[in-house]
Each structure stands twice: as C-alpha cells, then as structure tokens.
Amino acid sequence: MKNLSIALAAIAGILAGALGYSLLNQPAPETDAVAVRAIVEQVLEEQSALAAATAPAEPEVASIDPAVLNPMIEQFLLSDPKVLQRVSTALEDTLRAEEAERSETALAEFHNKIFNAPDQIVLGNPEGDVTLVEFFDYNCGYCRAALPDLAALLEEDPNLKVILKEFPILSNESIDAARVAVLVGQSDASYWDFHSALFTSRGKVDKSVALAAAQDLGLSPVELELKMGDPSVAKTIQGSYEIAQALGITGTPTYIIGNEIIPGAIGADELRARIADMRACGRTQCS
Incomplete structure (x- = not known):
C-alpha cells in the first residue's frame, strides 16, 4: 500500500508539472493553481478507488448458530450412544495414566x-x-x-x-x-x-x-x-x-x-x- 501511495504521488507530480507547463504557454490562463490541485486530487481519488476494487477480499468467517449446531450434535450422539462410553473410558484411562505417573514421580522423590x-x-x-x-x-x-x-x-x-x-x-x-x-x-x-x-x-x-x-x-x-x-x-x-x-x-x-x-x-x-x-x-x- 505504501508503494502505491508513492506511485500515485509521483503521477500527481507529473500531472501538476505538465499542467503547469501548459499554462505557461497559454496566452490567457483560464486554469489557476486551485484548479490544478482539484484535478490532481480527482486523479488520486480515482487511483485509490481502483486499488481498493482490485485488492483481495477479506476472508469471511461463517458464524455458527447454536440453535442449528446443538441439535446436530445431539442427533449424532443419539445415533451412536456408545460414543459417550468410549469417551468416558478414554478419559478414565488418561486420568489413571496421569495419576500413575505422578505417583511414580513422588515415590522416587520420597x-x-x-x-x-x-x-x-x-x-x-x-x-x-x-x-x-x-x-x-x-x-x-x-x-x-x-x-x-x-x-x-x-x-x-x-x-x-x-x-x-x-x-x-x-x-x-x-x-x-x-x-x-x-x-x-x-x-x-x-x-x-x-x-x-x-x-x-x-x-x-x-x-x-x-x-x-x-x-x-x-x-x-x-x-x-x-x-x-x-x-x-x-x-x-x-x-x-x-x-x-x-x-x-x-x-x-x-x-x-x-x-x-x-x-x-x-x-x-x-x-x-x-x-x-x-x-x-x-x-x-x-x-
């Protein structure tokens, strides 16, 4: 984004110089400095709009509605009630292993x-x-x-x-x-x-x-x-x-x-x- 700003500023400088040179060769200046600044600002705005339009879009995150998700989970568990039994058994095995490890550490220390x-x-x-x-x-x-x-x-x-x-x-x-x-x-x-x-x-x-x-x-x-x-x-x-x-x-x-x-x-x-x-x-x- 920083490089884009530098490039736009350079373009604005070139346009301003070209307009200034053109004005110097006009017999009756019809465009003053204020008009030049307005033209440059318009160019900058158009370039910024173009950059924003071509920038990659932010990824969208889907929101999860509990009213939809909870019945799905419930249905899954009801379709296979033994899931809870397997989870409970796995939890008991994990806790038992952790307790055994703590006990062996304490036994060694004391x-x-x-x-x-x-x-x-x-x-x-x-x-x-x-x-x-x-x-x-x-x-x-x-x-x-x-x-x-x-x-x-x-x-x-x-x-x-x-x-x-x-x-x-x-x-x-x-x-x-x-x-x-x-x-x-x-x-x-x-x-x-x-x-x-x-x-x-x-x-x-x-x-x-x-x-x-x-x-x-x-x-x-x-x-x-x-x-x-x-x-x-x-x-x-x-x-x-x-x-x-x-x-x-x-x-x-x-x-x-x-x-x-x-x-x-x-x-x-x-x-x-x-x-x-x-x-x-x-x-x-x-x-």
Whole structure:
C-alpha cells in the first residue's frame, strides 16, 4: 500500500508539472493553481478507488448458530450412544495414566523417607526382597479388619519386609495412641504385640488404652506419658504426614508395594498377588 501511495504521488507530480507547463504557454490562463490541485486530487481519488476494487477480499468467517449446531450434535450422539462410553473410558484411562505417573514421580522423590527412615517400625525380614508399607490409624475399622491379613503374610512369607507408618488422621485420640506407639517402637518391647493389642481392644483407642497395652509389655506408663511430647515423637508422625501429602494418601489403610500406592483393605490374596508380581518382574502388575 505504501508503494502505491508513492506511485500515485509521483503521477500527481507529473500531472501538476505538465499542467503547469501548459499554462505557461497559454496566452490567457483560464486554469489557476486551485484548479490544478482539484484535478490532481480527482486523479488520486480515482487511483485509490481502483486499488481498493482490485485488492483481495477479506476472508469471511461463517458464524455458527447454536440453535442449528446443538441439535446436530445431539442427533449424532443419539445415533451412536456408545460414543459417550468410549469417551468416558478414554478419559478414565488418561486420568489413571496421569495419576500413575505422578505417583511414580513422588515415590522416587520420597523413596528414602518411605523405605529407609531411621525411626520407622520394621517387621518381618529387615533384608526381605519385597517391602510392604502400611499407613494406618489405630481407630480405623478397616485397618482393624486388615490386621489378620498382615499377620498371615508375616507368618507365611519369610522374605517379606513390612514397614508400619503411624498415620493418625481420624481423631485426637488416634494422635495420642500414635505418640505412645512411637515410644514403644523406640523401646525393646515387642511392637507387634503392642500393635495387635490396640487393634484387638474394644471401643475407641486413646491414650489410656495405649498406655495400658504398653504397661502389659513391661513399660512404665508414667514415663511414656512424660515423653509423649518429645520432638522425636512429633517428627516421626510428621514424617508420615509429609509422605502422605506428597503421594496423595488420604485414608487408611493405604499400602505401598514397589511402584504402586494401594488404597483400602484389599485383602490378603490381592496383597499376595502383588508381592508375587514384584518378585517376578519388579512391578506389582506384570504384563
């Protein structure tokens, strides 16, 4: 457009010069400077109109009327209702894959805190070839129901390593019981006996229940209660909270085996199958 303006200006200059020369040779000038300018402006206007007429037209964008489009979409879906099923399945697969990727990333980032924390409770074979981690709350009914599953696995599998993570999320009583449990874990008393006693007790598990179970193992309830506020106790429980937050763990029981986070009490058979797959292919579900 800039080049066109320059060309039109040049034409106007030539016309003005030619008209000026012609006027100088006329005996009686009938056209003055104002008339010349008018002629030049007319030429410019005609050239601009010609350029506009020959310029490529702007592409037109068709507007979509929802009143027309929506019935078409509805008709398409009604003609093949399974489209929605396929979309739903594809969405679930995508979300599941994304969640698995996030979980594996978080598991790798928190690997040492999950599997090698110095203050964690280890049952079974400390050198076992497969590790089962359980996050639990002493007032969790599902954890109570899953206790026999864990007992069976420990008894039948000499190469299984079990790590227990205190994860008190259900009540303040659960937190008090977990504090006592951490102290029992720091002692020479049998943690499994303490653990089993709390899950087989009646009613809500609180500080008094936990202290009584510890006393049955030969520990002083007075000393334990005085130590419940120690920073080391809070640090152990806080460590479980941090791991759970990073992995998206929000309930109990939750298990970790290899590359998989398993929410809920899935039963001994499912746990056995995943442990067997870990030994066979290094993952909880072999292809």
